[in-house]
Amino acid sequence: MGQHSLLDADRYALESQIRECYGRCAYTHKTHEKMAERLHARHQRGKWINIVLSALITSGAVSVLFSKGSAWEGLASYATAALSVLSLIFNAYLKDLDPGALAQRHRETASDMWNVREAYLSLITDILDTKTELENIRNRRDDLQEKLHKIYHGAPHTDGSAYGKAQDALKNNEDLTFTDTEIDLMLPVSLRRSRRAG
Template sequence: MEQRLVNLYNQQAMFCYGNVEWSHKIHEKAADLFTTVNSWLRWIQLILAFIISADIIKQFGTDSPVISGILIGCSLILTLINTITKSFDFNGRASRHIMTANALWDLREDYRSFKYDIQA
C-alpha cells in the first residue's frame, strides 16, 4: 500500500513538474516575443522620425506631391506606432513575463526536490 502511494505521489509530482516547466518555457517565449516587437518598433520609430524631421528630401528643392504624400504617410505610420507603443508597453509586458518565468523556475526546482524526496 505504501509503495502504491509513493508511486501515486511520484506520478502527481511529475505531472505538476511538467506543467510548471511548460508554463516557464511559454513565459520565456512570450518575453522574447515582446522584446523583439519592442525592438523592431523602436527602430521603425527612429527611421521614420529621421525621415520626417530631417526633411532631407526637401533639401533638393522639390515640391512634388508624391514626396509630400510619402512624408504624410510616414507621419501617419509614426503616429500609429507611437500610439501602439504607448498603449501596449511591450517592455513592461516582457519584464512581467520574465518575473513569472523566474518564479516558475523556483517552483520547478521545488517539484524536482520533492520528487527526489519521495523516491528516497
C-alpha cells in the first residue's frame, strides 16, 4: 500500500499543498525572529557605544576645564571636538536606521506568522479527519492565503543572513520546497506522514 493509501487523491493533494504552506510559514516566522534578534543586538550595541562616546566627551570637556594653560589643553579640545562630531554622526545614523523600531516590526511579523503557521497545523490535523469536508478545508486555506498576503504586504524585508540562521534553526535545506521527511521533522509525531506509510 502507498503512503497516502488512507487518504483519497483529492484530500492527499490538498494536504500536500497545505503542508508546503506550513513549511513556508515556519521558515518565514523563524527568519523574522532571527532578524529581530540581530537588530535588537545592534540596537543594544548602539546604546553602549553612545554611553561610551558620551562619557569620553564629558571627560574631554572636564579635561579642557582643568588643563587651562597646559600642554594638554589643545589636545583635549581637539579630541573632545572630534568625539562630539563622531557622536553626532553616529546618533544621526541610529536615528535614520532605528534598529530598535525595526526589530519590533520583525517581532510583530513573526507573531503574525506564528498564528498563521499554527492555523495551517490545525488545518493539517483536520484534513486527516475524513469527516471534514474538502470544501470547508479549501475555504479555510483560502482565508489563510488572504491573511498571509496582508502580512507579507506590510512585513519588513529580511536578508540572506537571517534566512541562513533560520535554516540552521530548522535544520532544513536552502530552498522552500520540502520533502515529506523535512516537513515531518517540523510536525508533531502524530501528524507525520511517515507514521502512515504502508
